[in-house]
Amino acid sequence: MWEYPDWNVPRLGGGMVIAAIATIHVLVAHFSVGAGFLLAIGEGRARKTQDAVLLDFLRLFSKVLLLAGFVFGAITGVGIWFSISIASTRATSMLIHTFVWFWAMEWVFFLVEIVAGYAYYTTWDKVPGTVHRALGWTYAAAAWMSLFLISGILSFMLTPGEWTETRDVWDAFLNPTFPPTVALRTVSCLAIAGLVAMLVANLSRSLDREGKTRVINFSAWFLSPLVLMLPFAAWYFAELPQLAKDLITGGAVAMMMFFLFGIVASTLVGLYAYFGLIRARRYINLETSLLLLSIAMIATVSMEFVREGVRKPYLIYDHLYSNGLVKSEIEKVNREGVLPNAPWATLATRAEAGGGPRTGEILFNLQCSQCHVLGGFNDLVPLIRPWSRELLVYNLDRIHELKPFMPPLVGTPEERRALADTLWELKEGSGDRGEEAAGNDQPGSGS
Numbered sequence: 001m002w003e004y005p006d007w008n009v010p011r012l013g014g015g016m017v018i019a020a021i022a023t024i025h026v027l028v029a030h031f032s033v034g035a036g037f038l039l040a041i042g043e044g045r046a047r048k049t050q051d052a053v054l055l056d057f058l059r060l061f062s063k064v065l066l067l068a069g070f071v072f073g074a075i076t077g078v079g080i081w082f083s084i085s086i087a088s089t090r091a092t093s094m095l096i097h098t099f100v101w102f103w104a105m106e107w108v109f110f111l112v113e114i115v116a117g118y119a120y121y122t123t124w125d126k127v128p129g130t131v132h133r134a135l136g137w138t139y140a141a142a143a144w145m146s147l148f149l150i151s152g153i154l155s156f157m158l159t160p161g162e163w164t165e166t167r168d169v170w171d172a173f174l175n176p177t178f179p180p181t182v183a184l185r186t187v188s189c190l191a192i193a194g195l196v197a198m199l200v201a202n203l204s205r206s207l208d209r210e211g212k213t214r215v216i217n218f219s220a221w222f223l224s225p226l227v228l229m230l231p232f233a234a235w236y237f238a239e240l241p242q243l244a245k246d247l248i249t250g251g252a253v254a255m256m257m258f259f260l261f262g263i264v265a266s267t268l269v270g271l272y273a274y275f276g277l278i279r280a281r282r283y284i285n286l287e288t289s290l291l292l293l294s295i296a297m298i299a300t301v302s303m304e305f306v307r308e309g310v311r312k313p314y315l316i317y318d319h320l321y322s323n324g325l326v327k328s329e330i331e332k333v334n335r336e337g338v339l340p341n342a343p344w345a346t347l348a349t350r351a352e353a354g355g356g357p358r359t360g361e362i363l364f365n366l367q368c369s370q371c372h373v374l375g376g377f378n379d380l381v382p383l384i385r386p387w388s389r390e391l392l393v394y395n396l397d398r399i400h401e402l403k404p405f406m407p408p409l410v411g412t413p414e415e416r417r418a419l420a421d422t423l424w425e426l427k428e429g430s431g432d433r434g435e436e437a438a439g440n441d442q443p444g445s446g447s
């Protein structure tokens with residue numbers, strides 16, 4: 001069950017550490033994939049129309065890709081592996097074992113991507129134009145293939161589809177949200193690359209105003225697919241499990257807001273790009289391009305946040321809970337208890353306390369700390385402050401009904417009581433608002 005040590009990050013929690021690293025990674029990776037198409041398409045066009053200004057710009061842009069994309073992409077990519085493997089060891093292990101050959105393919109494409117990208121950057125003017133363009137297309141294709149492969153694995157976690165029954169890796173990979181995920185991410189990649197290009201054009205010292213406008217109008221083409229965000233998001237939504245749909249349509253207000261924001265903001269930027277920049281051939285300055293890029297990045301992160309958020313209470317839907325428990329193990333843990341099934345946790349608290357294991361704390365660490373950090377992110381004390389002791393005990397057994405994005409509490413009746421005691425002590429011992437609330441509760445909490 002809980003065969004691995006758990007990882008406690010004060011204030012933030014392991015999940016937020018993953019989220020912080022993954023957010024940077026997603027943005028950089030999206031840029032890196034989109035930049036491949038912008039370079040390959042741009043170079044083709046610049047050579048055909050003998051546009052030296054655009055060609056010069058692309059040379060600069062390939063440097064930005066190498067410095068920003070490759071360096072930050074690689075560092076944060078490794079960071080994701082480190083953080084997920086200590087925060088969600090079991091899920092990481094399951095993903096590696098299920099998709100071993102897909103990971104292998106992903107790494108091959110990643111290697112091709114890095115080699116081709118580096119060769120592209122270093123061979124400007126050193127190889128014939130056609131060869132250089134071929135390098136650009138090789139980079140773009142390999143980068144997109146790694147997006148394609150990683151999307152199958154990520155979308156599997158939300159909609160494992162037939163895999164839950166067949167355990168067939170192809171069922172896992174070709175899961176219901178895989179195609180819309182690829183579509184949504186491809187659109188975001190192109191848009192982010194186009195917006196970074198506008199920013200770079202504005203920052204470039206060698207381009208005059210006319211040259212900047214030309215580059216901006218060209219880059220705007222990569223933003224116009226954003227108008228497809230709405231139909232693609234609807235397609236994605238249609239493939240979601242019912243509970244995830246419920247979360248988006250009001251079950252979790254944050255999910256609904258982020259989903260709507262992501263779609264609306266993307267669509268607006270897409271419309272502006274088409275009507276303002278392509279049709280009316282407008283120029284945008286440094287501040288505006290930074291603003292548009294920020295909006296697109298926040299919209300992308302919002303959609304990713306929804307993708308991660310609506311998967312609750314699971315890491316792998318209908319199979320592995322956020323707290324590392326496999327669904328079919330619930331009965332066994334309720335019978336035998338959490339402690340006998342969590343050797344690391346009992347070991348750690350025994351060593352610290354120098355006495356018996358602190359059951360309530362262990363239960364909290366193993367089952368709640370993935371989403372609730374005491375004194376930090378999504379703290380539990382404010383959430384239970386108005387509750388009487390009876391209500392707390394009653395609700396703990398039903399947290400998965402109270403808020404269906406939480407896994408059910410597992411453990412023997414004694415262990416559950418220990419968790420209730422621990423939470424009650426925390427609440428009683430915290431702040432003066434706690435005393436007030438406890439005072440109000442007094443009549444009801446006679447126990």
Ligand code: HEC
Nearest residue numbers: 312313322323367368370371383384399402405406407409
């Ligand atoms: C998968 C993530 C996740 C896990 C695991 C989780 N929770 Fe929650 N819990 C949440 C979220 C999100 C909220 C909503 C917070 C809010 O409304 O501000 C919540 C809310 C709550 C609330 C308030 C409910 C209400 O209706 O007001 C309580 C109590 C609670 N959690 C207890 C627990 C306990 C105890 C555990 C461990 C046994 C736990 N949770 C595990 C995500 C989780």
